[in-house]
Amino acid sequence: MIESKIKVLRKAAQVSTVQDSDKIWCVIAGNEEMVNNVAYAAISAKERVKIVFREHVNLKESFVRKKFDFIMLHGDSNIIRELSLICKENGGAYLKIAPYYVKNESNLILLVAPDNAIKKFAGDAEKDNIKFSFILEDKTTGFIETDVSITNHLPKLLRDVVDPLFKLTDMVLSTILISTDEQYIKQIKKVANSNQIFVVEFKEIIEEE
Template identity: 60%
Template structure:
């Protein structure tokens, strides 16, 4: 437990290539309850943190629907780091982005998706010679909600037996910050992400200048 808290402290302190900052962006992802907790903490902080947006995502994969939420915040660095505890202690994925990255890395993109989808996206991008660098990444350790969707109607007692097996399946969710070197690759990478059910956010669309 102590080791885990030390690791969280180290991760929270790792900002902008050892550069401090008054304000940070962050994205947190996980189940609905986790993101509700983070949203509540952000709203309770008054003007210290702004909620830029929140998304609820449902991915349909064969017989299973994977459901997760993620939220994008911007605000006071101390409060943003404090929220990392809320996320980490509840199994969420959480990355914080300092102005260093915005000023020094080209074409920043945020990716949010189940880990297997992220890995397939990376493989497809590599095959198509779309070059990018992974700057930050984090994964969930808690459970993501999943629903069993059957095309054949089963007796209730069978559904009650089978459904929990899917709802308890451990789906790892990843949040990743990437930098795309060539502007020509931006559209290509966005298309590859969409094809692989990876939620991609162009960072220039959410930047807030102080």
């Protein structure tokens, strides 16, 4: 399935048109294998889409370490649409950020974290009277890897049996795009960092492009 989509992407990237398709931004998040597939497909269509950055995140909560990846892309909307299908078919979260949002929404900020951390962030921001608006949101439906460090102390034979049970997690990963006023940006970053949320200020990405 992945290989067939990559062939389609390669053909699409080679097709020259009089007028290029609109360029859009997108963020894809989920388990490492899914993001690897998206990255590979994006590289196969590198003439029409660019990998802006990719992050591998490890979050430790008590004895549990949660692992996930996310990637930001920019390029041809048709190619990115195909990449989004790889994401959604494999349980990932996907945000399509059209030029409209970049032009018309002030101070866009991307947040990526487990869903419970995002909800905690929203609650903390409300308590501190930090104003922001939700623009886009998506959540994973697929497998997200976790490690439980307490199993490291078990005998290997028992650990081999127990580890897979802990790795089967129902953790939901959320990707959120918000808009806020300039005065709240530092506060939002502070609250997000305290909740172990990955934060990207969108204008910094645009300035680098």
